[in-house]
Amino acid sequence: MKQALLIIDAQQELMDGNEENEEVYQKMEVIDTINKVIKKAEDLNVPVLAVRDLDIAGGSGEGFLVHSEIQLPADTPFFDKRATSAFYGTGLLEHLQKQEIEHLVIAGCKTEHCIDTAVRMATVQGFDVTLIKEGHSTTSSKSLRAVEIIQHHNEILHGHYNVDHFSMVRSAGETVFEPLHYKYR
Helix, strand or coil, X not given: CXXXXXXXXXXXXXXXXXXXXXXXXXXXXXXXXXXXXXXHHHHCCCCEEEEEECCHHHHCCHHHCECCCCCCCCXXXXXXXXXXXXXXXXXXXXXXXXXXXXXXXXXXXXXXXXXHHHHHHHXXXXXXXXXXXXXXXXXXXXXXXXXXXXXXXXXXXXXXEECCEEXXXXXXXXXXXXXXXXXXX
């Protein structure tokens, strides 16, 4: 099964925060987790892809770049987006289809927006998805603390399905590039 690691919106300003927004919950732990999963992907020759949100830091400068502590491979393709969905207007879907990818491992920010949308849209677009349990984060909202948002999404996205394809939430310490989706079909 061909697969890819998709790092979504793990950008400097989004993760570190700015004058208006706090840094994401457990930022350094999330960065460490993303780096561990990148290392696993590299060891298995699984391609790593990155999505960046053009709304972050006005779409330019250091704040727009993937966080400086995240160790992306030098040949990482980037897909810049203007919408919540990593698939809308980016060329990501075409790239994945051309590479015959069937399984996506996803990590990044923000949990309730771009991560949730990517997981759900990927299943609709024909991919099985593994979301890294401790590899995504967000900030608190007016209603919920960040930890509650993350926990809630880990619960609702585990087993989310769209008839033929679905998502699982697994810890980075597991063999996330050995998908288990077939066990539930």
